[in-house]
Amino acid sequence: MRYPLLVFDWDGTLIDSARTIVACIQAACRDLGLAVPDDARASHVIGLGLKDALSYAIPGLPADEYVRVVESYRRHFLARDPEIPLFPGTRAMLSGLRDRGHHLAIATGKSRAGLARALDRTGLQPFFAASRCADQCASKPAPDMLYELMDELDVEAANTLMIGDTVHDLQMAAAAGVSAVGVSHGAHPKSDLIALVPLACVESTDELTLWLSQNA
Numbered sequence: 001m002r003y004p005l006l007v008f009d010w011d012g013t014l015i016d017s018a019r020t021i022v023a024c025i026q027a028a029c030r031d032l033g034l035a036v037p038d039d040a041r042a043s044h045v046i047g048l049g050l051k052d053a054l055s056y057a058i059p060g061l062p063a064d065e066y067v068r069v070v071e072s073y074r075r076h077f078l079a080r081d082p083e084i085p086l087f088p089g090t091r092a093m094l095s096g097l098r099d100r101g102h103h104l105a106i107a108t109g110k111s112r113a114g115l116a117r118a119l120d121r122t123g124l125q126p127f128f129a130a131s132r133c134a135d136q137c138a139s140k141p142a143p144d145m146l147y148e149l150m151d152e153l154d155v156e157a158a159n160t161l162m163i164g165d166t167v168h169d170l171q172m173a174a175a176a177g178v179s180a181v182g183v184s185h186g187a188h189p190k191s192d193l194i195a196l197v198p199l200a201c202v203e204s205t206d207e208l209t210l211w212l213s214q215n216a
Contacts, residue, residue: 001216002159007149016087025053026042087185108133110134113179
């Protein structure tokens with residue numbers, strides 16, 4: 001086993017939520033009469049902590065507006081959350097990897113409460129040995145999430161693989177000295193992921209499952 005520890009991003013990697021997140025950012029801006037970011041700008045921030053995401057998606061956002069935007073975003077997201085599906089094949093992939101003996105973990109821009117809700121709704125909590133969220137330590141692309149996960153699970157960087165759909169995931173992996181695989185069915189274009197030279201860039205969960213079975 002080359003990579004005993006497999007660390008997954010959540011939104012856009014395991015669950016098909018990128019379009020929902022974009023729509024909710026845009027809806028929150030409309031609610032408050034703010035400039036509405038286009039799809040490309042709104043999708044670029046997926047994977048970041050919410051504060052960092054909104055700062056980029058809404059340039060010049062006044063500090064006193066931040067709480068109102070967050071509240072509006074969360075209201076829209078929670079209304080849609082129950083309908084967001086896992087990517088086809090996700091549950092089977094995770095089950096197979098766990099049965100092979102891999103440690104599975106999550107590094108996400110979601111809050112701890114948001115991830116707990118998502119894991120409970122999808123029933124995926126039992127697959128994961130550990131997780132880190134953006135309100136627990138420095139957000140992506142800082143390496144802190146990976147450092148803490150590797151420390152908790154006692155796995156070296158050379159034996160850890162990060163899997164994600166954004167440049168933030170791949171940059172975090174590089175900063176932590178960890179290999180990475182990109183998935184292009186989420187938030188960021190395949191060309192942007194390939195530019196960061198991951199070990200591979202796959203287009204579906206089925207392709208990811210096959211790659212991991214042969215290389216992880």
